[in-house]
Amino acid sequence: MKKCIGVILWMVLGGQAVAQERRPDLENRFLNPPASVKPYVWWHWMGPNFSKTGITKDLEAMKAMGIGGATIFNLASAVQETHAPTLNNPWPEQTYRSPAYWEAIRHAAAEAKRLGLEIGLHNTAGYSTTGGPWVTEERAMQKLVWSKKTEEGGKILLLNLPKPELPIFQGWGSPKNRATFYKDVAVLAVPVGTGIRVNQVIDLSSKMDANGLLRWEAPAGQWLIYRIGHAPTMANPHPLPDDIIGKSLEVDKMSAEQNRFHWQTVIDPLKEKIGEYLGDSFKHLLIDSYEADFQNWTPAFRAEFFKRKGYDPVPWILCFDTKADKKPFILENEEQTQRFLWDFRDVVNQLFFDNGWGIGKKGAQESKLALQFEPYEGPFDIAEGSALADLPMGEFWTHRGGIDERIAAAARAAGRTVVGAEAFTGRPEVSQYTEDPAFLKPTANEGFAAGVNRLILHHWVHQPFDDKYQPGMGMGWWGTHFGRHQTWADPGKAFISYLSRSQALLQYGEEVGDYLCLESLQGFGDLISKRDFIKQKITVVQGKIKLESGRVYPFLMLPNTPEMPVEVAEKIKNLVAGGATIVGAKPLRSTGLKDYPECDTQVAKIGNEVWGSGKKYGKGNVCATLEEAKRLHGIKPDYVIEKADSAQAVKVIHRTGSEGDVYFVTNLSKRAQQITVSFRISGKQPELWQAENGNIANAPVWNEKDGRTSVQIRLGDYQSAFIVFRKPSSKTDHVTFINVENNVEDWTVLPQREGGPNVLFSKTPLKASLGYASGKTRDVKVSGATEKQLTGPWEVQMKPKLEAPFTLTLADLVDFSQHSDPRVKYFAGTATYLKTIQLEANALRPDKRILLNLGVLNDIVSVKINGKDLGVLWYPPYQTDITQAVKAGGNTLEIAVTNNWANRLIGDEREPADFEWGTDRGEDKGRAMKAYPDWFIKNEVRPSQGRKTFSIWYYYRKDSPLKPAGLVGPVRLELMDTKAI
Template sequence: MIKLIRFFLFIIILGISVNSQAQIKAAINPENVFLNPPESANPGVLWMWMGSNLSKSGITKDLEALKKEGFNRTTMFSLADVTTPWAGEIGKSPTPELISWTEPWWKLVRHAAEESKRLNMDFGMFNGPSYESSGGPWITPELSMQEICWGQTDVAGNKHISLKINKPKVNPRGNTPWPIYNPKTGLVEKPEIEARNTFYKDIAVIALPATGIVAKQNVIDLTSKMNADGQLEWDAPAGNWIIYRFGHTTTGTLIQPAQWKATGLECDKMSQQAIDFHLDHVIGEIQKHLGDLVGKSFTHVHFDSYEAGDPSWTAKMREEFSARRGYDLLPYLATFAKRTVGNNEESAKFKDDFGATIKDLYRDVYFATIAKKLKKANLTFLAEPYGGPWRQDEVMPFVGKVMTEFWTHKGKYAPYELDPTVAALRKSGQNIIEAEAFTGDPQDSKWNETPAWLKSMGDASFCAGVNRLILHRFVQQPWDDKYKPGATMGQWGTHFDRTQTWWEPGKAMIEYWKRCQALLQWGRINDAKDDFIVSEKTGNADINHIHRSEGNIDVYFVANTNRSPGNAKCTFSIAGKQPELWDPMTGTMRDLPEFEEQNGSTSIQLNFEDSQSYFIVFRKPSEKKSKGNNFPSNKLLGMLDGSWSVKFDEVWGGPKNSVGFKTLTDWTKNADNGIKYYSGTALYTKNFNAEYLSTQNKQDLKLDLGTVKHIASIKLNNVDLGVVWTAPWIVKIPQGLLKKTNNKIEIAVTNVWANRLIGDEQEPADMEWLPGHMNSGSFLKEFPDWFLNNKPRPSKGRYTFTTWNYFTKDSPLISSGLLGPVKIVYSENK
């Protein structure tokens, strides 16, 4: 019996061992992750809940749409109705009871967590109302960020001084980095904060000679000689003196941009009491309302990039400074009043030591406490740990998942604190590097963004080390689907929404990102110098790369991050291996037959369309016998010229019946306003013959769409050929599908929302708008009655509904449609 048990144990262990080895082998094989990206390669979104504009059904639709598209994480922010960029309010809300962090709002958060569990998605949220930074209505002035303040009184000495020293006065307006929209005054301003007049705590009272540099021992501490009412009794030595009363008050820094009823003070990041109180409140509310979902479908709490300003005090600063720096700061308080104590060098040293203490406290109180408390609650600490008064490399080890960011500034990739964050993460050995991705301002992102436009910027971030995109932004759409484009974040962000015209075909872009991110998470970063050299360039391609490796396998991501074609000789510090080209656009892999080996390197001539990218993989011995071209030229076989039948969607203003296009032309040049201002998808249909087919040229056929504005889904003879969304605008035609006669092609072309929005501006207004605060558009003043009562809108020629308007009737239209020429081509590989 014992022998039998041992035998079965041996079989089980052997099975485990074999299975483990198979798993390890699969994990180190880049082909597996490229063809079957793991969940970690799925992108996520920053999910913006805009004020009271929320609904249970909309939350479900959002999550289902994201899951279907290929996303698996949402991080929710509860903001104002719109961002102007400050907090803006839309009047006559249909659901005014939905105030962030109140009971009705928490019911929707619970619903989102339950739906995330059902869909096997990862859900979390920011650590309070707004996106900046850590605070809320629950933060009292005593627990808020603090600033040092002082008043001074001149006295003559050599006598007894008996006088009342008044409390220092400060500007009642908050000491905050940014103004806000103040609904009490209707102005964008730094509002008056009542607590700056009512809250004050003493630090010390000191006396200094009235003029000149003061020796430390000549600073006199009078704190014990003043009573609680400010009455000072002091036998002053001879001479002229200045009495300084130092204290601290709230900075008055408000979180933003939250609903006004949810707005409160930023907490003191250097106070253990304040941070404990804030986090206990946040975590307590999460546990109270989400309970069994915490640590399961609700997984993380986020802290965004820091914009709360620099505090200058905390309640225990004197004790903390003495413990950390080894001397008392009291004699040096006068340096805040621009006095020199000791000498210039000594005063400068104090200022450096004071700044170092602030950095220490942010590390040891703010970041350490967040990490400890979230871990205890089984929640992950997400953060963009930059922009604040701390040492980035010291605080990042506390963060469970670090996120960096890049913007779409002036149509270009614009990283913000990205390179140092990536460097610090690599130093700490972290592999997955997330990025708040494609954050856009109104000059770049006004319902005119396209997947092709986005591609080069995403690729640039990949080359910089990012390997998981978290898109900025996805807005909660609470209303019926007839109200499109729907709710916006206001002026900020690239419009990734389920109401976006190209949302469904845009899934092809998500698949591209998943393949890229899978390989960019595989293996380890290889940052050896001079391991990749670009030479003999032609055209305007801007070629960047990143290199990863594992064992004897090397993977290079090589991308043209310019929207212009070109080619170049690319030299890799690898020899003796067969280069392969893995195309993340299509998921295909092939050998590159043309390459040269010299001095331990492999040189390959690579051709790039605009914004094109490849993985160049070295994993097997080189095959010198292989023949052919790396990039076989495409030869014209036949043109699909002549007329097309085009069907627009009448719901969005298109003609009721199909329209005949004698030639492929831009929609915006059409005399029919229903086409000129059309936004959405139009189906191009054509029947054609292909008599030019022969046995010699039907082996490697492709369909070349020429110019597409802006994304196209293609069917040939009822077979789905996929989606083209960026250059090259070509799809492969499966062998045997094209016939000599009686072929049918269907091309569904989708443009952007801008044209329909501009078209609507040609019509009488039926909504009121207020100007945004950066000359970047207008936001909805109030919800119109026809919307609230679900009635037909008064302006019959208007089709769109949104909360932010970038356009006037004179705004330029965006070129749209299938412009072609559409061709059948074949590859000639010699």
């Protein structure tokens, strides 16, 4: 049986060296990533627990680890589901916005400048959304509330209308205070019955006095009387620093006055305290994900609605009084009620941007700051929010995906070349100081495949205390636990380098999108919101649609709906008349009640004009399907997965710029795959750029046909590679396909080494048929590998994070958690295994390669041979080519394996607790430390000497299962015979 194979990229160590001073910019950025392409972090300051010493150490550690910048969050001293703070904090005077706080912020800005890092600040205390202790109930988010009575008419009614019950916020945040502020909107009466007409709604507002006394001469019949007002939703920013819990509210998102007040209150102190750093080391403000729940009113809403829609919304707001089945109160008929609700949602969205987020961006820009924004989960348009932000952001967690691809698509259309993501947020069930780079790799590649090109790591918690307290401060029960106290912080730099190199290429040029989508993302397109489409000056240049961002598209894809606002229909008509191509079904009617029913007539008329003349209108074209539009414009697929074991698991991102084209290819499968990808590129040499080690080499297996280039690669599970086209293709022969007999899967092609040819090798004997560009074929035979297992004894130098180093000798490799010595069983740190290995001169012939296979290990490893650093292996298989580092005779092997904190934390639970337990969320989530103990505050000797670790959240119990740790092996040398191709 023949099997197509390609290249195992993690084994590629050779490459094409180019002098750094002559490297093109793209290559130089890849090999030497600047700060702007490196991952950033969210830097959580927990309540009053911050220190200048800790700030400096954190920032220096970020610099050393390869982090580009940080966003400061001011949170509660512990963050849990209950948001309960930790008591007895050591610096109670360091309250939010106290003199000590501003001194710390200034110190952070100065240190960031010294280190060449960027910092910024979340605009409010907590991580959601916009508000603070300066927001009173009058300034807060508002919602409609009402009370109602049923009365018999035909007489003068003298009624006391009670105030509606006022809200208690039911979302995240604490405490659950009931609103006290209330203001009337209207008193309305409607006849009891079905089929209520709007003109039957009677406004009685002038007939009620300030005390709620209504005097009304009611017509005969039964009447339902509403007292409608607005009150604060009581949504609060959260989780708040300890001193302002219960003293803060979310600002009214639809009031220009209140948003100007909020953003001025945020920015003015920054100008005063750190003005010289604004736009320098202090560069951004952030709006995190929206968790403030809904808002449906603001004092000016009635006037704003009338200005935008041309009719009074107040009679229609009765439809919010839902029936028992949760369906709206029907006015006129079902269609008109739904049209009003569409108008209402549209005005809410407009006000969120015009009077809310837009004011925040304007305030930031006027202060030389960029606005970062996660524009989702709220009553506003994701695409419009993505276009508004200077850095639009998504979010993904370790236990699932979650990036909304609309964010990147809308960012592209708006000309944003960098798209961020809150990355690796971890739930307590899965992030228990057990996370490592291998665990994080799949979600990182999923994020990149969704269009993200700046990961902002969640989280790096500020460590204000003495370094003897580790793992130290956490964000309550949340992860992932990056930071300077992480066990693998030093070898983990290899993972950060992988992210940085990947982002250097993923931020290059612009991401390719073949066409533009309106409102609804479809296929391989970019996205523009309805409002941006209406507001922008969009032109048609040589039959193509050009946005204000400069992005150009061959056609516009319409949403799959028969409704269309009049303004959209008119703009589409003008674009097509000017030569544009549109794709979609003819619109039949309008969306809301604005100018109803004339609006329907207008839309239908435009639909008949533009769609009614066949496939042409004016200078432009009207296509019914996406395929038809692609054929019309000659658009071929940007890439095609020609061969793969699981094609749906292969994702591709394409960036293009002045230096060429870059494709990110990732395998999102748990199994390795042989993959052939065809690209819409011709006349250029495909190169393989490996972000894991910085290797650049010509792709050894590829061919060109019919204006497309196909490349064969082999990707391991959740592995990625970049295929770069930047140089003209050579005229020399190159392998265009490889077929293998005997169903052999574990062989590969390595690019040239030291100027020699590509080589073919395998662990088992095989016969391969090679095809060349000239049409020639040639069979080659490759013998299998000879394995040599390295057995004990092993000298192991143990360097625990919190104890004195020691050395032991192991007769055989063993999982540390199975060892009898408690120092080993509960070890957390780096264990370096030492051994001398003998090699005969025959093993070092030019046609030989020697691989070191470490087998099973936990969790990350660096390898040295004869003092030569061979780098870090941070995900399995833990295997590396050591050919260039070994010599005939004795060779010194050093294998430094770092495990995580878990076993040490479990071991400590077997010792008495020298603090009081707080909230216990169960064995799957852990429990809190209630208060900092007095011995800690006074810096005294800790009572429980057997406890080595110190933290504010404890995930484990004394009987929690230990985690595998150390080098388990077997460790093997694999001597490979290779064949030049």
